[in-house]
């Protein structure tokens with residue numbers, strides 16, 4: 496095959512267009528990766544709604560939760576970021592945001608290298624000659640070149656990890672880092688009662704991460720019941736509070752306070768991104784509890800808040816944005832370790848790699864009919 500099919504969008508609100516681009520030569524520090532599966536993320540949906548604050552290089556290829564197999568690899572790209580050997584046939588994933596390793600933040604604040612000043616995205620995209628482009632997993636292949644962009648990071652996956660499962664490693668890592676931040680600060684302990692606000696894919700994965708990292712009880716506030724809240728309970732949430740049954744913040748706070756009587760939850764994490772989640776979640780906490788904000792990463796819909804309650808309740812508030820390069824390996828390891836403990840595949844709704852399939856994957860995610868829409872360019876590889 497001398498060409499590679501990539502799905503591109505011409506701009507916000509456009510439908511996917513399948514394009515064929517020429518297959519590149521692979522230099523010594525580069526690799527071509529055949530994509531087995533790639534999720535649809537809330538960030539992709541924001542971009543398609545035109546919410547991205549900066550100019551984007553339209554047309555381009557979306558998708559950054561990818562898992563695939565090394566198709567071709569240069570002689571000098573012998574190891575992944577963790578020092579594991581890479582060869583043709585190795586299963587791999589690539590995170591969308593890769594700290595450069597050399598800017599002021601990367602050098603002086605490695606724990607927050609997620610705020611790298613000059614981050615690297617997947618090397619160079621097929622068909623687009625101006626590197627770096629942002630996203631590209633909704634394609635048959637992606638191309639990386641560490642010679643051109645040394646900050647690029649490839650992570651080897653366990654040989655026996657199904658690649659559809661592996662496509663959850665990037666969003667799971669975001670959840671792990673958020674709890675990890677609270678643990679390192681001493682604010683998340685074994686047996687703690689955790690409330691998750693939001694029942695989208697990040698909310699569901701946070702239910703698993705919370706339990707794997709020691710939570711005693713997990714309660715989810717979200718909607719709709721089917722498929723999302725039902726799936727949260729399948730993942731081990733002790734209870735769910737539905738926005739359909741509890742339409743006001745007061746009603747939701749009362750429901751959670753009743754379940755966490757007499758003092759309230761130890762930790763509340765916002766995975767919803769809704770601007771009112773913070774003020775609402777703070778009232779679900781016990782005094783001295785901890786609020787983790789990982790959902791709201793835009794200033795869309797900023798509202799008047801009860802932020803003074805952070806003081807009167809003596810709270811800890813932590814932000815957690817994406818992850819650093821060292822967090823990814825934890826995500827892969829947790830997925831591998833907990834492979835049989837959660838119904839991971841039940842959160843994924845699969846769509847074929849066609850213009851119609853990709854359009855439907857996006858629409859299902861927007862309509863909340865799916866939890867994690869997953870585009871599958873190589874069905875024969877996705878389960879292997």
Ligand SMILES: [Zn+2]
Pocket residue numbers: 594595596597598599600601602611612613614
């Ligand atoms: Zn950097």
